[in-house]
Amino acid sequence: MAAIKVPTFAFTPLRLSLLAALALQWVSGVIVLGICVHFMSKFQQTKHIKYHTIISSVNTWVYGFNQCFAITKLYKGHGTFLHMGFSCLWLTSFIFAVQDYNFGYCASMEPPEAGGQCGIKYALEAFAGVAFVCSFISAPLEMRLYIVEHYETTTAPSPAVAETHIIHMATHALPEEMQDERIIRDDPDDEISDVRTAEQPYFLEEKTV
Known part of the structure; x- marks a missing residue:
């Protein structure tokens, strides 16, 4: 940027x-x-x-x-x-x-x-x-x-600076959420595309006998 x-x-x-x-x-x-x-x-x-x-x-x-x-x-x-x-x-x-x-x-x-x-x-x-x-x-x-x-003089950051800060924090927080989701699913080798975030509930499907 x-x-x-x-x-x-x-x-x-x-x-x-x-x-x-x-x-x-x-x-x-x-x-x-x-x-x-x-x-x-x-x-x-x-x-x-x-x-x-x-x-x-x-x-x-x-x-x-x-x-x-x-x-x-x-x-x-x-x-x-x-x-x-x-x-x-x-x-x-x-x-x-x-x-x-x-x-x-x-x-x-x-x-x-x-x-x-x-x-x-x-x-x-x-x-x-x-x-x-x-x-x-x-x-x-x-x-x-x-x-x-x-x-x-106000110390509030400008909108551009605030947006950059939010994006920076979100970028670092995303891998931690993915790791927590993998631990819950007990599948550390799961692909990133299949990982659901903590804000999206995930339900285990019942296995058929």
Whole structure:
């Protein structure tokens, strides 16, 4: 019998929602990284810009691979604490951006040599906030996926597997029934075609004198 093929991907609503959140977080991290590289290549490397750069670069590498696992069948949801950690890091990055660009004169803040470019600075702030929201949403989605895969997934075999198991048991049980029938008839050399199963009663014929 041909082997049953297990699907590689699982496109459930929960997994697709997790994939969307992780993909949006990755895109936001890439945008923040690009803005930070632009500032660091032309202006002074301040502490907050360095922090944004480190977080966005790590986020880009980690979630560039992690988002691909969300729709694979073998992935059972083990990234809850990872998302919680990144949500805290992105929240800190967002707070730094808000302090720099919303509580002072934007043109003279982080980096002050930029000579304005407030639109780019506000973009950094916005996408840092988007990355925080996505990582925050990914944590409960990941937790829910873990619960579904480990506690709510049914363990009942598929119809094809159940049928194969029944046929396998019947194949091994048949010779034992035949042997029992031969013992009852006291005829061990009887042919298989003449053997009656235990479910079919067998009556001895009276011998005529």
